[in-house]
Amino acid sequence: MNLTLNVWRQRNAQDKGHFLEYQAKDIGPDMSFLEMLDQMNEDLIKQGSEPVAFDSDCREGICGMCSLVINGVPHGAQFQSGSAACQLHMRKFKDGDVITIEPWRAKAFPAVKDLVCDRSAFDRIIQAGGYISVNTGGTPDANTIPVPKPAAERAMDAAACIGCGACVAACKNASAMLFVAAKVSHLTTLPQGQVEAKERVQKMVARMDQEGFGHCTNQSECQAVCPKEISVDFIAQMNREYLKSL
Amino acid sequence: MAASGAALAGFVVAHLAGNLQIFLGQEAVNRYAHFLKSTPGLLWSARLFLLAMGALHVVTSAQLNREARAARPEPYAGKAYIKASPASRTMFASGLIILGFIVYHLLHFTFLKLHPQYGQLTDALGRHDVYSMMVLSFLNPLICAAYIVPVFCLCLHLSHGLSSLFQSLGINTERSRAGLAAGAVVFAWGLFAGYAIIPIACQLGWVKLP
Incomplete structure (x- = not known):
């Protein structure tokens, strides 16, 4: 199939940026969205x-690096929910489609180049409190701290977050609440994380605000685009x- | 936002309970209105509290709106929504309509500046005849429309606001979220039915002048 792509081009962080139209030719239905871009790049x-x-x-949908807004929705979740853009295949499109591709847009995710943005704000939120302090010493035996099964499951659901930032990109307020909530909940649900629970949530929320993310108005767009389907719960x-x- | 919204929503419920007394007849409405007027301490503390909550709600929404705009300086070329409800996407617009309606509504029924011909009536006991004021007002189809449309916006606003409240205050859990959200929507549209039935009843002649 042949496609028309409207792609955001931006030389660097200072450049204003603009859309350019490209033709992607001879795209196979089994290509992933990124392979389609690879082929277009080879032509370029x-x-x-x-x-x-x-x-x-x-x-393969587990690292959280891809960050494309496809026709106004991060990861193209309107075509396929619960996956990152790399797992979206071209069989979801048809010959002659016009596709608009933009980067994540948020003040806290400054543009680097074209479709690449800097998501280190998330790393700084994690550094602020997204960890469990462990005193050094001998390795403790496994299972010395009992973890209830429901807590383990729930913590694992939150830990599925790959930190891609689609939640921020989808939110009309560019809020990072889903990301921070997943990290806070993951650690706080486990007994090991409860020791620092109060400090952690305070520090991570403060850092989130400091980074310039917006607030949450409970529209649940974040959950709808999340490749790991992290719940707004x-x-x-x-x-x-x-x-x-x- | 959530706390002030909750207080204001509480008032919307109490106000409906007062209004629905129109179905109990002239005596009930006028007695209730007279009771409110004759306890100025209670009336004015409620009014000041509501004014403060309303102001807080408007100020916090303006502040959050400004933060949201700052958080995304460069807009998307074409933003598409896949989950957000129509109510949640129109909160700002419905909020502005409600604000305008509150001013109109106070001028109409509280300060009696608009449509004053309905506001000067007294009943057999010499009390302000609120019942007749309501019925006469709602016999005018234009006043009905100017009432029902903003009340629709109010209930649309509440249908998102009430479910949002449980989320913002951390009341939702995995088990309760869907139920509370659905309950909030049903509750909001129940309020709309309650408010809308009054002008409709006046128009259809279910509620008559004494």
């Missing part, structure tokens, strides 16, 4: 043009933890 290189920069790493849990910590 052959023509002597600068290829389009985009983030990718594992290409964790946002309620974080709000509860926050109120308890005051």
Whole structure:
């Protein structure tokens, strides 16, 4: 199939950026969305043009590097929910489609180049409190701290977050609540994480605000685009933890 | 936002309970109105509290709106929504309509500046005849429309606001979220039915002048 792509081009962080139209030719239905971009880039290189920069790493939906807003929705979740853009295949499109591709847009995720943005704000939120302090010493025996099965399951659901930032990209307020809630809930649900629960939620929320993310108005767009389908229930849990910590 | 919204929603419920006394007849409505007027301490503390909550709600929404705009300086070329409800996407617009309606509504029924011809009536006991004021007002189809449309916006606003409240205050759990959200929507539209039935009843002649 042949497609028309409207792709965001931006030389660097200072550049204003603009859309450019490209033709993607002879795209097979079994290609992933990123492979389609690879093929388009190869054509661009052959023509002597600068290829389009985009983030990718594992290409199997688990690393959280891909960050494309496809026709106004992060990861193209309107075509296929619960997957990252790398797992979206071209069979979801048809010949002659016009596809608009933009980067994540948020003040806290400054543009780097084309479709690449800087998501280190998430790393700084984790550094603020998204960990469990462990004193050094001998390795403790496994299972010395009993973890109830429902807590283990729930913590694992939250831990599924791959930190891609689609929640921020989808939110009309560019809020990072789903990401921070997943991290807070993951650790606070486990007995090992309860020791620092109050401090953690305070520090992580403060850092989130400091990074310039917006607030949550409970539209659940974040959950709808999340490749790991993290539930907004964790946002309620974080709000509860926050109120308890005051 | 959530706390002030909850207080205001509480008032919307209490106000409906007062209004629905129209179905009990002239005596009930006028007695209730007279009771409110004759306890100025209670009336004015409620009014000041509501004014403060309303102001807080408007100020926090303006502040959050400003933060949200700052958080995304460069907009998307084409933003598409896949989950957000129509009510949640129109909160700002419905809020502005409600604000305008409150001013109109107070000028109409509280300060008696608009449509004053309905506001000067007294009943057999010499009390302000609120019952006749309501019925006469709602016999005018234009006043009915100017009432029902903003009340629709109010209930649309509440249908998102009430479910949002449980989330923001951390009341929702995995088990309760779907139920509370659905309950909030049903509750909001129940309020709309309760408010809308009054002008409809006046128009259809179910509620008559004494």
